[in-house]
Amino acid sequence: MMIKKLLFKNQDRKQLLLAAIGALLGMTFLITSAHFLYRINEFGEGSDVLGSNILVVQRKVTSASSFNLSKNDFIQEEIDEIANLPFVDKVQAVKSNNFRVWLETNSDMVPPFKTDAFIQSINKEFVDVHAKEWEWNQKSKVLPIIMPRDFVVMLNTFMSSAGIPQITDEVATSIPFKLRISGPKGEEWLDARIIGFTNEISALLVPMEFLDYANKKYAENQAGKTTQLIIKGKEGQFGSLEDYMSKKGLEPKKAQLIVGRLKSIISTMIVIVFIVSIIAVISSSIVLLQYMQLLLSQNSYEVKTLLRIGYSPLFISRIFAQYFSVVFALSLLAAFALFFLVKWWINDILQVGGIYLDQNFSFIAVIILPVSFITFIGFGTITARKNVMKLFNK
């Protein structure tokens, strides 16, 4: 107590307060930007069974194509050309049904619901679900299907009008469905189960084996035109793919582009804020450490006297390091409290814009606190020790 009174009582607290406020603001920006960078990157992932960097494209629909005056399908040479582009990882024609399909609920949990449907199929490597789930053969009891997310919206609208509580993705996957397929050669009923959702395709997705089987068995003409391609772009080369599509008159689903662009713009902005925050935190920490040096030099007589009467330099440097660690810890706690408010405010703004991010504290926001604290303690201890040692035996 006496030593703390001796070393810290007569100081210019204004400078200490300014340095602490600097650390508080820097840390608030750092935690906030790291948290939102993580959450924005996470946005949309996991909820869609089609992996990232995947676009489903078709030719631009024009008045000419509507009257069959220009072509709207793809030939194999065009598919091969796209496959060989340096920024394209994989490409595949999206296959469609050439027979009639109906989907209906088959459960007492939900009221009867029936709709005409349109099914398409893509290869396993484009689907981000467990490979075993995405399998079908003629002995399979249940047909796995991937639903367009719009279907859940439609189902919930229907539930709402029937006075039934709306359903979540999890509940939707537990509802048994029946799929009826029919063609000139007959009809068949199959049990179906939803295994995932996608925003990218507006048709029901089924395994390729099933579509091949059903087209062969029930289709009126088997050789359908390829009007849609699914393309997996290489990581970070979204811009090149977008340029190519624009030149070739291809268009992806609008939502995909908007989300891709938004994520890209917001992430870039947050990365800039993140870098500025790191600079701010480093600067304010340096100011705090420099203030420690100033305090040590202002108290050099007192420190020298303590050393001369036998106090250990480690003991004295620890007192300085502890004092500034407490100041930094208080700034950190205040920054976390401020981050809590800022997070709530930003989430509110994003929700108004229709972007629903995970509301929980991200792992990175929580881990930044101890990492920053330990780093500061490390530098604080080194600075204090170095400066006190200079006064030993003087």
Added chain:
Amino acid sequence: MNITFDCVLPDPLADYSHHPQSLWNNTHSIEQGENILVNAASGKGKTTFTHILAGLRHDYSGKIRFNSTDISQFTIPEWLSVRQKKLSFVFQDLQLLPSLTCEENVLLNTNLKGGVTVDQLIEWSAHLGIDKKWKEKVGVMSMGQQQRLAILRALSQPFEFVILDEPFSHLDEKNSQLAFELIEKRCTELSAGYIFTTLDPTDKIPFNKEIKL
């Protein structure tokens, strides 16, 4: 603890001529419990001598040994041990902490090293005539009072030698006598010795050995 000096010569005094029996550039030893008087005129190196023994100056040639260990090889823990248990100092510039009270200045020492009760400290302060200043800040005390407090602080810790650098320079004869009584009593109690520097050849300090500079 024995202290031996082997051809020690501080660099700043290298070009000066010294007394034939001077400590500088000669071999001398101080035995455990001896009382030493270092009597020399200004500029002969009394404070340098004190500071070298305290480990505050290293600008000298030759060797000083505490028992058989060369002090130039001392590590930080060894110096801490010397300062806490072996040597106690009254520096010429006193090295008190003016923003603390008399009591706090002494307690900073005894809290670290122990050995003396608060009652004993108060009794000593009464003997030295500074008991009424016990709770006052050192910064407002006279030089004479500060000098007595520095002596009290030095005596409050365990030691084998107390090294006093012109400790009575601001004291009248009566207060010098009272202070010396306390130094002698405490040294006897601890079977310790004192090393006393003075520039006054008429100082009546009893000694076993006189060292010239």
